[in-house]
Amino acid sequence: MFLSAAGPGGPVRPVLALADDLSGAAETAVALRSPGRIVLGPVPAPAPPPPGESLVLDLDSRQLPAADAARAVRDATLAAVGGTVLFKKVDSLLRGNFAAEAAAYARDARGVVIATALPPARRSVRGGVVHLDGVPLHETTAWRAETRPAPRSVAAALGDLPTAPVPLPAVRGAFGALREVLRACFAQGRHPVCDAETDADLDAIAAASLELGPDVRLLGTGGLAGAVGRLLGTGGGPSPAPVHAARPLLVVVGTAEPTARVQVAHLLADGAQHVPLPTRELLHSPRRLRPPVAAVTVVRITGAAGPALARPLVAALAESVADAARDCDLVLTGGETARRVLDVLRITDLRPAGQIHHGAVHAVTPDGRSVVTRPGSYGEADSLRRIVRALRPAPAGSAPEGPVPTDPTGVAP
Numbered sequence: 153m154f155l156s157a158a159g160p161g162g163p164v165r166p167v168l169a170l171a172d173d174l175s176g177a178a179e180t181a182v183a184l185r186s187p188g189r190i191v192l193g194p195v196p197a198p199a200p201p202p203p204g205e206s207l208v209l210d211l212d213s214r215q216l217p218a219a220d221a222a223r224a225v226r227d228a229t230l231a232a233v234g235g236t237v238l239f240k241k242v243d244s245l246l247r248g249n250f251a252a253e254a255a256a257y258a259r260d261a262r263g264v265v266i267a268t269a270l271p272p273a274r275r276s277v278r279g280g281v282v283h284l285d286g287v288p289l290h291e292t293t294a295w296r297a298e299t300r301p302a303p304r305s306v307a308a309a310l311g312d313l314p315t316a317p318v319p320l321p322a323v324r325g326a327f328g329a330l331r332e333v334l335r336a337c338f339a340q341g342r343h344p345v346c347d348a349e350t351d352a353d354l355d356a357i358a359a360a361s362l363e364l365g366p367d368v369r370l371l372g373t374g375g376l377a378g379a380v381g382r383l384l385g386t387g388g389g390p391s392p393a394p395v396h397a398a399r400p401l402l403v404v405v406g407t408a409e410p411t412a413r414v415q416v417a418h419l420l421a422d423g424a425q426h427v428p429l430p431t432r433e434l435l436h437s438p439r440r441l442r443p444p445v446a447a448v449t450v451v452r453i454t455g456a457a458g459p460a461l462a463r464p465l466v467a468a469l470a471e472s473v474a475d476a477a478r479d480c481d482l483v484l485t486g487g488e489t490a491r492r493v494l495d496v497l498r499i500t501d502l503r504p505a506g507q508i509h510h511g512a513v514h515a516v517t518p519d520g521r522s523v524v525t526r527p528g529s530y531g532e533a534d535s536l537r538r539i540v541r542a543l544r545p546a547p548a549g550s551a552p553e554g555p556v557p558t559d560p561t562g563v564a565p
Contacts, residue, residue: 407528
C-alpha cells in the first residue's frame with residue numbers, strides 16, 4: 153500500500169520544492185495539495201516549511217549560467233531539515249540547466265529518483281526517452297527556440313550524472329519490487345531514470361521513493377509533484393480566491409509559441425483590447441503603457457526574434473507594462489515573462505489559489521490581486537479565453553462568445 157500522509161503518530165511531512173522558473177513553481181505548488189506559498193527567490197537557506205505545509209521556491213535559474221544555477225540549487229537544499237521531502241521541479245522538455253542543477257541537487261543525497269513524464273500534457277518517457285504525443289523529443293520541433301539540439305534521452309540531458317534506467321515493466325511490477333530496484337541503483341552509485349506514461353506510474357514511483365527515507369530526493373515534472381501531492385497532500389491545499397470583476401485584467405503574452413496567436417484571437421473575438429508591441433520597438437525605443445482602460449487588455453510581442461534576443465525582449469516587455477500592471481489582475485504566459493513582470497512590480501510572494509486548467513495556476517498577491525501564470529508551451533486554442541472567463545465570469549444572460557478568426561496570422565499587425 154502507499155504511504156500515508158504521516159507516519160504513525162507523527163506529523164505530516166513538509167515539502168520543500170525547487171523550480172527553475174515561475175510557471176513551474178506555480179504548477180508545483182498546486183500539485184502538492186498542501187497549504188503553502190510560492191517564494192520568488194533565490195533565497196539562500198530559506199526557512200523550512202512547517203509540518204503539513206509546502207514551500208515552493210522559484211530559483212529563477214532557467215537562463216542563468218550553469219555554475220550560477222547549480223549554486224542556487226545547492227544553497228536552497230541547505231534549508232531541508234530532517235523529515236522534509238525534497239522535490240526538484242524540472243521542465244518536461246528537459247530545457248534549462250538540467251544537468252548542472254541535477255548534479256548540485258544530488259550532492260549529499262543517498263540518491264535522486266528521476267521521472268520526467270507529464271501525462272496531462274501527453275508527454276511520456278519510454279526507454280529513457282521523452283516522447284511528445286508518441287514522438288521522441290529530439291524528432292519534434294519543441295526545441296526550436298533553443299540554441300542547441302534537443303537531447304536524445306533523459307540520461308543524455310543529465311550529462312555526467314551517473315544514472316540507471318528503470319523500464320516500464322519494473323515501474324509496474326509487484327508492490328515493493330520497484331522500491332528494491334531503486335535501492336539497487338543507489339547501491340551502485342547511480343540515480344534511477346524511470347519510464348512512465350500515466351499518473352498511476354508516477355504514483356508508484358513516488359511511493360517507492362518516499363518509502364526509502366528522507367535522504368532520497370525526487371526530481372521530475374509537475375506530474376511527479378502531483379503524485380507526491382496525492383500521497384502526502386493534507387487536503388488543506390489551495391482554496392479559491394475571490395474574483396474582483398471591477399479591477400482591470402491585463403494579459404501579457406511573452407511566449408513565442410505559435411499557439412499564442414490563436415489563443416489571443418479568442419480574446420479579441422470576445423472584445424478584448426489588443427496592444428501589440430513589435431520586437432524592434434521593444435529593443436530600440438520601448439514605450440511605457442498607460443493603465444488600461446478596457447476591462448481586458450492583451451499585450452503581446454509581435455515579430456520574429458532569435459533565441460539570443462528572448463531575454464532582452466521579455467525584460468523590455470516587463471518594463472513596458474509596469475505602470476499599466478500596478479492596479480490590475482494579471483495573466484502572464486511564459487515563466488520568464490511572469491517572473492520579469494512580477495519583479496518590476498516588486499512582488500516576491502504568492503499564495504496558490506487553484507488551477508484553471510493544467511498549468512494555468514491562479515495565485516494571489518499579498519495585496520489581494522489575482523495572478524495567473526502558465527507555461528508558454530501549454531494550453532489549447534481556448535486557453536486564454538478559459539482563464540479570462542474564470543477571472544471575469546460572464547453575467548447570466550450575456551451575449552455568447554464571439555467568433556474566432558479562421559486565420560490566426562491576422563491577429564497581430
